[in-house]
Amino acid sequence: MTLVFEPQSPTLVPTSTGEAFPVRRIFCIGRNYEDHAKEMGFKADPEAPFFFTKFAETIVGDGATIAYPQGTANFHYEVELVAAIGKAGRDIARTDALSHVWGYAVGLDMTRRDLQMEARGKGRPWDAGKNFEESSPLGLLHPAAASLGDATKGEIRLTVNGEVKQQGNLADLINPLDRLIEFLSTLYTLQPGDLIFTGTPAGVGPVVPGDVMTCSIEGLSSLTITVGE
Numbered sequence: 001m002t003l004v005f006e007p008q009s010p011t012l013v014p015t016s017t018g019e020a021f022p023v024r025r026i027f028c029i030g031r032n033y034e035d036h037a038k039e040m041g042f043k044a045d046p047e048a049p050f051f052f053t054k055f056a057e058t059i060v061g062d063g064a065t066i067a068y069p070q071g072t073a074n075f076h077y078e079v080e081l082v083a084a085i086g087k088a089g090r091d092i093a094r095t096d097a098l099s100h101v102w103g104y105a106v107g108l109d110m111t112r113r114d115l116q117m118e119a120r121g122k123g124r125p126w127d128a129g130k131n132f133e134e135s136s137p138l139g140l141l142h143p144a145a146a147s148l149g150d151a152t153k154g155e156i157r158l159t160v161n162g163e164v165k166q167q168g169n170l171a172d173l174i175n176p177l178d179r180l181i182e183f184l185s186t187l188y189t190l191q192p193g194d195l196i197f198t199g200t201p202a203g204v205g206p207v208v209p210g211d212v213m214t215c216s217i218e219g220l221s222s223l224t225i226t227v228g229e
């Protein structure tokens with residue numbers, strides 16, 4: 001059968017092994033550091049992780065310049081540890097969860113904060129605030145064993161134009177990665193290529209055209225992104 005149009009090729013993320021990792025779905029965890037939950041006006045609840053999703057095509061790579069998005073006047077950064085799933089599973093036991101992880105990267109959950117807050121206030125979905133073109137910059141993916149292991153510690157930080165804006169530690173994740181995988185796998189059959197953005201520490205804030213964000217997590221390659229017009 002002929003195609004109506006040529007399909008877009010899958011989103012491929014470069015890895016430190018020289019391979020390309022095809023991305024399937026993106027799950028983003030909300031309010032997973034206590035200090036960030038607080039700055040957003042909430043008290044963290046360790047019993048109840050929650051999440052939203054983004055299109056795989058929102059990913060852009062290290063060194064990219066991302067266009068300042070339409071429809072917002074408050075474009076925010078959120079630096080996050082990203083885990084890449086390499087093995088399928090549903091109802092995964094917490095003790096087995098980390099065996100489903102292929103590797104880790106530094107990511108940015110870019111957010112149209114004004115649209116997110118408006119949706120939140122009206123009890124509506126967050127899609128317009130979170131899931132838009134170029135909203136998910138992602139650094140080089142490193143195999144788990146050769147980088148963060150179980151990802152339970154390591155400094156995470158973000159600078160804008162060299163000034164430190166976010167600084168935290170993976171040890172402060174309210175729901176650590178094994179718990180997040182257990183939780184998501186009660187709702188979806190996780191598949192190879194799925195990414196989990198694990199949440200951001202305090203210090204989120206706006207960027208404007210010309211700003212350069214540099215994101216790092218101890219043990220991983222850093223991620224540098226410029227904001228364009």
Ligand code: MN
Nearest residue numbers: 078109199200
């Ligand atoms: Mn986030």
